[in-house]
Amino acid sequence: QFFDNNPGWSHEWDEQTTIGLAASEGFAWFFANVHNDDPIARIHRNNSELYYWVNSEDGGFGWSHIPTPEGSATNYGDRCEAAVAGIFWDIYDAIDDDFTCWQCWPQAYIPNPDDIGDQLTGGAANLITAANSRYVDGYRPDDINEFYQAWFEGVFLGNYFDLRPIWYEHNIDVRCCPNTTGNANGDPADVTDISDLTFIADVLWRGGPTPM
Numbered sequence: 001q002f003f004d005n006n007p008g009w010s011h012e013w014d015e016q017t018t019i020g021l022a023a024s025e026g027f028a029w030f031f032a033n034v035h036n037d038d039p040i041a042r043i044h045r046n047n048s049e050l051y052y053w054v055n056s057e058d059g060g061f062g063w064s065h066i067p068t069p070e071g072s073a074t075n076y077g078d079r080c081e082a083a084v085a086g087i088f089w090d091i092y093d094a095i096d097d098d099f100t101c102w103q104c105w106p107q108a109y110i111p112n113p114d115d116i117g118d119q120l121t122g123g124a125a126n127l128i129t130a131a132n133s134r135y136v137d138g139y140r141p142d143d144i145n146e147f148y149q150a151w152f153e154g155v156f157l158g159n160y161f162d163l164r165p166i167w168y169e170h171n172i173d174v175r176c177c178p179n180t181t182g183n184a185n186g187d188p189a190d191v192t193d194i195s196d197l198t199f200i201a202d203v204l205w206r207g208g209p210t211p212m
Contacts, residue, residue: 002131002140002147003027013054013061016079019143026084026144027131030056030092034124039089054082056089077171078144087144090166091123120166126157148174 003024011017032041039057054061134150141147167174185199
């Protein structure tokens, strides 16, 4: 019922396709990896030792045990299934990734840490809630950016400060927090009060983190 609006044509892990196809294929890789409790998924060919593998953690891919450079999933944005799988894995896992290398294009596989990374841990339940129980313009999300909007619809799912950097790490620029206007200090209960004005004043006069 979600991420199903795509033509389903031929595609590869690291290529740009349509945003709908990238979302559905990226989620499929992520789902398989969660089932295996491993960011690396393997597809064996002809019941032999030959297999194709992809890594949602760092975007690597290749055949059998041949190593490939890390970081490709952070280069291609919302039209690439590798980037989509990486976004979901970053929401789910407990590792603070920092593989932003899209800024150092065309050296696509050279990690370029920017100290942003991701701070979410074990977000599988909220992830499924946003994908399968939320609606954007009357329907469940069709792509990774509509998924981002769905996260902020309805019942509070939190993680305002942590979600956007994950999209940024995968070369997607999204508005920070839909439907959260006024909560400048990122109050976990989404309360807007005098503390938000104090927070903004502190930023203006003394510097600090960007208001929500």
